[in-house]
Amino acid sequence: MDDVIVVDGLRKVFRTPFRRRRVEAVKGVTFSVRRGEIFGFLGPNGAGKTTTLKMLVGLIRPSAGRASLLGGDPGAIEVMSRVGFLPEQPYFYDYLKPTELMDIFGRIFGIPKAERRRRIDMLLDRVGLADSKNRILRKFSKGMLQRVGIAQALLNDPELVLLDEPMSGLDPVGRREIIDLIAELKSQGKTVFFSSHILADIERLCDRVVILHKGVVEHAGTIQELLASGDRKEILVSGSFPGDWARLPGIHGIDRMGPQVTRLLVESGFANDILRALLDARMEILQVADRRISLEELFVRTAGVGPVGAKEVTS
Amino acid sequence: MKDLLGIPRRIAAISRNTFIEAARNRAFVGLGIAAMGLVASSMAVSSLAIADQMARVLIDFGLFAISLLEVVIAVTMGVILVYKEVDKKTFYLVLSKPIRRSEVLAGKFFGLVGVLAIAVLLMTVAWVGSLILRSVPLKPDMPQALVLAWLQAVLITSVALFFSSFSSPILSGVFTLGVYLAGSSVPVLNDLLSLKKGALASSEAARFVAQTATAVLPDLSIFNVGKELILGIPISWGYVGAAGAYCLGWCLLFFGLACLIFERRDFA
Ligand SMILES: Nc1ncnc2c1ncn2[C@@H]1O[C@H](COP(=O)(O)OP(=O)(O)OP(=O)(O)O)[C@@H](O)[C@H]1O
Ligand SMILES: [Mg+2]
Numbered sequence: 001m002d003d004v005i006v007v008d009g010l011r012k013v014f015r016t017p018f019r020r021r022r023v024e025a026v027k028g029v030t031f032s033v034r035r036g037e038i039f040g041f042l043g044p045n046g047a048g049k050t051t052t053l054k055m056l057v058g059l060i061r062p063s064a065g066r067a068s069l070l071g072g073d074p075g076a077i078e079v080m081s082r083v084g085f086l087p088e089q090p091y092f093y094d095y096l097k098p099t100e101l102m103d104i105f106g107r108i109f110g111i112p113k114a115e116r117r118r119r120i121d122m123l124l125d126r127v128g129l130a131d132s133k134n135r136i137l138r139k140f141s142k143g144m145l146q147r148v149g150i151a152q153a154l155l156n157d158p159e160l161v162l163l164d165e166p167m168s169g170l171d172p173v174g175r176r177e178i179i180d181l182i183a184e185l186k187s188q189g190k191t192v193f194f195s196s197h198i199l200a201d202i203e204r205l206c207d208r209v210v211i212l213h214k215g216v217v218e219h220a221g222t223i224q225e226l227l228a229s230g231d232r233k234e235i236l237v238s239g240s241f242p243g244d245w246a247r248l249p250g251i252h253g254i255d256r257m258g259p260q261v262t263r264l265l266v267e268s269g270f271a272n273d274i275l276r277a278l279l280d281a282r283m284e285i286l287q288v289a290d291r292r293i294s295l296e297e298l299f300v301r302t303a304g305v306g307p308v309g310a311k312e313v314t315s
Numbered sequence: 316m317k318d319l320l321g322i323p324r325r326i327a328a329i330s331r332n333t334f335i336e337a338a339r340n341r342a343f344v345g346l347g348i349a350a351m352g353l354v355a356s357s358m359a360v361s362s363l364a365i366a367d368q369m370a371r372v373l374i375d376f377g378l379f380a381i382s383l384l385e386v387v388i389a390v391t392m393g394v395i396l397v398y399k400e401v402d403k404k405t406f407y408l409v410l411s412k413p414i415r416r417s418e419v420l421a422g423k424f425f426g427l428v429g430v431l432a433i434a435v436l437l438m439t440v441a442w443v444g445s446l447i448l449r450s451v452p453l454k455p456d457m458p459q460a461l462v463l464a465w466l467q468a469v470l471i472t473s474v475a476l477f478f479s480s481f482s483s484p485i486l487s488g489v490f491t492l493g494v495y496l497a498g499s500s501v502p503v504l505n506d507l508l509s510l511k512k513g514a515l516a517s518s519e520a521a522r523f524v525a526q527t528a529t530a531v532l533p534d535l536s537i538f539n540v541g542k543e544l545i546l547g548i549p550i551s552w553g554y555v556g557a558a559g560a561y562c563l564g565w566c567l568l569f570f571g572l573a574c575l576i577f578e579r580r581d582f583a
Contacts, residue, residue, distance in 0.1 A: 014581075014583065051583070054407075054582070054583065057411040058410070058411065059406075059407060059410055059411060059581070059582040059583075060581045060582065060583055061579075061581060075410075075411075077318060077321070077413040077414070077415065078318075078413075079413075080411065080412060080413035080414075081413035083411075085408075085411040087404070087407040087408060087411070090407070090408060091403055091404035091405050091407065091408070092405065092408070093332065093336065093405055095335070095336055095339040095340070096332075096335070100335070104328055104329075104331065104332045105408070105412060107324065107325075107327070107328035107331070108324075108325050108328045108329075108409075108412045108413065108414050109412065109413065110321055110324055110325075149408075152408065
């Protein structure tokens with residue numbers, strides 16, 4: 001398999017120079033992204049997604065570990081000329097018009113003039129800015145700026161596109177347009193790696209995902225795999241169980257519905273064993289149903305409740 | 316190394332943007348107006364002077380004003396060159412493009428050097444205009460003096476860039492102005508050092524500071540030729556060339572140090 005992103009034991013410790021404080025934002029993250037897939041990067045606020053993305057494009061140097069992009073080093077000229085990047089909440093030279101901004105970037109990429117013009121027009125139209133191309137960026141709304149950010153990330157027709165929260169700030173139509181755009185990039189054989197908090201979008205688009213939590217990879221795999229690992233079955237039984245329910249392995253919930261009827265929530269992998277035990281105890285199985293977990297449930301279960309972000313410790 | 320061809324192209328792209336930014340910046344336009352005001356005030360000053368002193372004041376004060384305003388532009392714009400991009404987070408987009416950090420710095424540096432050249436040209440127009448209005452004969456060596464004023468500002472830009480690669484704009488401004496003032500008085504310090512009496516002769520510490528300053532700071536007095544211009548002492552292009560080489564040497568040093576620091580930074 002052809003891996004376009006390989007992240008191996010990546011770590012980042014931020015140090016505040018004078019207060020002798022340190023924050024370990026990313027704690028040894030390992031994963032890889034294959035060519036042609038749409039890869040989702042999830043995690044609660046402060047999980048370390050943006051920090052990881054910045055290490056991938058060479059804005060931040062890792063404290064330890066390695067990252068490679070398209071077989072080269074993050075930030076290297078040969079690599080970055082084939083990569084597109086949308087930072088979180090992109091900031092622009094607000095004295096420029098979108099066309100001028102894109103023109104400067106096009107010059108850095110070394111795209112010839114005619115081609116540059118053509119692509120700039122095409123991309124600004126594509127993100128819905130056809131009517132505001134020649135307005136100064138200072139006067140753009142948040143969602144309009146986000147669209148400029150997406151357009152500039154595609155200027156060099158990149159093989160690999162890294163997007164930090166691409167849907168943020170967009171209206172429902174804009175969000176839909178970006179979903180279509182990402183799907184279109186995939187159909188062109190490009191690889192897309194993006195972070196998002198909008199789980200429905202991730203579920204709809206992504207081939208594989210990583211869930212990061214407090215700088216650590218908590219889950220990784222295809223969406224089906226992840227959801228299967230959290231899948232439950234609901235068993236409705238009648239009769240009395242001779243013994244302790246809780247002794248049975250894989251039981252997640254016991255609900256007494258009446259004097260005779262009990263509802264059990266069990267881990268799918270253990271369902272057969274539990275059913276056998278119930279039958280052996282001469283109980284009557286009334287109903288067995290799938291209780292599929294949503295990505296949102298999995299996410300909430302991973303992130304839990306409590307403070308977000310990495311802890312600051314005195315070194 | 317087909318990448319070598321890309322270096323000037325990428326530097327030019329950044330310079331272009333730096334230049335556009337200055338041209339659209341109200342502060343810079345304001346500075347241009349201030350320059351005009353200074354030239355106008357030099358005319359007012361000259362009208363107070365005795366008739367035969369008028370030409371002297373117009374030339375001396377005019378050149379001094381241009382040279383000082385160039386330094387003011389170099390310092391004020393030089394110290395925010397990097398800071399602003401970090402503060403406004405515009406570097407995220409630029410530094411994630413296929414470009415080296417040193418190329419970005421070079422682009423910003425050359426952009427400001429271009430701005431300084433345009434500023435000198437505009438102020439020269441105003442200066443020459445004021446001389447013609449008062450029928451003061453132009454000096455043949457004025458172009459050399461103006462190029463020297465520009466070179467001094469270029470050198471100061473590299474100093475500002477160096478300081479701003481690791482400290483805040485205000486501190487960088489203070490440091491850069493310090494280098495400008497001390498660098499302008501290198502010959503004075505040397506004179507004082509050669510005296511057998513005075514502050515520098517009596518205090519070991521003061522002597523040490525002065526000696527270090529003259530050794531490690533650029534001698535900016537070589538760029539100031541107001542006296543020569545008035546006295547009609549010829550300023551050869553050979554001299555200007557030597558001053559250019561001197562400027563280049565210091566720029567390379569400060570620029571190199573700025574790159575070393577900039578290369579290690581995290582943009583978090
Ligand atoms: N420059 C910095 N100095 C110190 N700590 C930092 C710095 N940048 C980020 N952090 C810390 O690192 C942790 C991870 O931050 P990061 O921005 O990567 O999170 P994220 O997953 O992108 O969150 P969000 O979903 O809110 O965008 C946080 O605890 C944050 O406070
Ligand atoms: Mg983030």
